[in-house]
Amino acid sequence: MTMHNAPHPDDERLAAYAGGDSDALADASLVAHLSACDRCRPIVDELSLLRAALAELPDVAPSRPLRLIPPVSEPATPAAGPLAWLRRLTAPAMAAGVGLVLIGAVGFGASAAGDLLPKAASLGAASGPSTSDRDAGAVPEAASPSLAPADTTGSAAFGSSSAPRSLSSTQPASAAPAPAVSTDDAGRTELVTDGGSSPQQPWLTLLIVGVALFGVSTALRFSLSPRAG
Amino acid sequence: MIARAAAGDRGAFTQLIEHYQSACYGLAWRLLGDPDQAADAAQDAFVHAYDAITKYRGGLFRSWLLRITANASYDILRRAQRKPTTTLPDAEEGEAELPDRSAADPEAEAGRSELYRYLDVALRQLPEDQRTAVVLCDVYGMDYGEVADATESALGTVKSRIHRGRLRLRELMAEHRELFLNERRLDR
Numbered sequence: 095m096t097m098h099n100a101p102h103p104d105d106e107r108l109a110a111y112a113g114g115d116s117d118a119l120a121d122a123s124l125v126a127h128l129s130a131c132d133r134c135r136p137i138v139d140e141l142s143l144l145r146a147a148l149a150e151l152p153d154v155a156p157s158r159p160l161r162l163i164p165p166v167s168e169p170a171t172p173a174a175g176p177l178a179w180l181r182r183l184t185a186p187a188m189a190a191g192v193g194l195v196l197i198g199a200v201g202f203g204a205s206a207a208g209d210l211l212p213k214a215a216s217l218g219a220a221s222g223p224s225t226s227d228r229d230a231g232a233v234p235e236a237a238s239p240s241l242a243p244a245d246t247t248g249s250a251a252f253g254s255s256s257a258p259r260s261l262s263s264t265q266p267a268s269a270a271p272a273p274a275v276s277t278d279d280a281g282r283t284e285l286v287t288d289g290g291s292s293p294q295q296p297w298l299t300l301l302i303v304g305v306a307l308f309g310v311s312t313a314l315r316f317s318l319s320p321r322a323g
Numbered sequence: 324m325i326a327r328a329a330a331g332d333r334g335a336f337t338q339l340i341e342h343y344q345s346a347c348y349g350l351a352w353r354l355l356g357d358p359d360q361a362a363d364a365a366q367d368a369f370v371h372a373y374d375a376i377t378k379y380r381g382g383l384f385r386s387w388l389l390r391i392t393a394n395a396s397y398d399i400l401r402r403a404q405r406k407p408t409t410t411l412p413d414a415e416e417g418e419a420e421l422p423d424r425s426a427a428d429p430e431a432e433a434g435r436s437e438l439y440r441y442l443d444v445a446l447r448q449l450p451e452d453q454r455t456a457v458v459l460c461d462v463y464g465m466d467y468g469e470v471a472d473a474t475e476s477a478l479g480t481v482k483s484r485i486h487r488g489r490l491r492l493r494e495l496m497a498e499h500r501e502l503f504l505n506e507r508r509l510d511r
Contacts, residue, residue, distance in 0.1 A: 109486035154349035157358035
């Protein structure tokens with residue numbers, strides 16, 4: 095029987111019916127229409143066949159071999175664990191090394207400057223000629239030969255036992271570990287320690303430890319970084 | 324086998340995946356339309372499945388694995404923001420594994436094979452959202468709720484996509500209607 099004048103249901107409704115949607119199957123007017131409509135019934139039949147064919151589409155062979163299971167990482171985990179943990183520690187260790195270097199450098203500089211000025215001033219006053227006198231070239235003959243090169247004085251200031259004993263003749267005998275003062279050509283006065291502990295010593299230690307920490311952690315980080323392959 | 328895999332038996336898991344890898348790859352290939360992406364999606368799915376196998380709580384393992392594959396494929400789709408594929412698939416891009424049910428009737432098997440090929444071509448021509456919904460529902464048997472979960476879409480939206488996708492497929496397959504009719508005759 096053909097229904098010429100009956101309004102056809104929406105095609106999506108037909109698709110729902112063909113797909114077995116419960117609400118479409120329970121729609122009495124839709125069911126009645128389909129039983130009588132030569133236009134809609136074939137659409138539903140065709141959609142049903144289409145669904146059946148889709149459900150039978152075969153599987154597809156992979157285009158390339160697939161890894162079916164993740165690579166074995168479990169057995170390697172216990173061994174890799176401490177190394178990975180160690181590697182993770184290298185970053186903060188490097189940062190700590192840099193921090194120590196900075197603190198050591200700043201502390202050392204401040205300490206050296208703080209120590210140098212008052213002592214140099216007092217020693218300079220005790221040794222006779224004033225700075226202005228020396229600037230004028232009136233340095234006593236005994237003092238001028240003991241002038242230490244600037245770099246030597248610098249290293250000696252770090253506490254080296256090889257510090258030149260300049261101005262030793264002008265120092266009182268009782269002041270054994272007292273620092274010496276050297277004066278360069280430009281008239282700058284520098285403090286020279288005599289091998290004992292100095293105020294700069296902790297800062298210097300901090301500096302060295304910082305450098306060592308940074309170096310070791312950097313080397314560890316690179317040696318423990320994963321390599322391709 | 325599933326219990327052994329869930330207990331951490333890698334050999335059992337490998338055997339399971341080996342058995343279902345063509346189904347997973349086929350789903351990914353039909354969703355993504357690209358063999359390389361499909362292989363990536365299938366492998367992602369296997370990794371997810373391996374991680375989740377201890378949480379597997381029964382039911383059809385195939386369905387469980389296909390849901391994971393659908394999610395992995397959809398993740399790739401979302402990342403790539405791909406546009407609908409309108410080009411016809413290269414015959415070498417995916418080789419359907421035809422069932423051996425009609426080996427005695429080569430002509431029928433050839434017709435069926437042709438029908439499947441045209442269907443895959445037509446599926447590729449659907450808009451991406453419709454293709455995803457139709458493939459998950461009609462090809463791999465997911466219900467509307469599962470499709471909605473996999474595609475993160477509302478249930479009504481999924482139904483509409485499936486219905487429109489079926490209608491569009493019917494139009495695309497109009498030239499090959501006789502293949503359906505042959506199939507129906509063979510089934511009777």
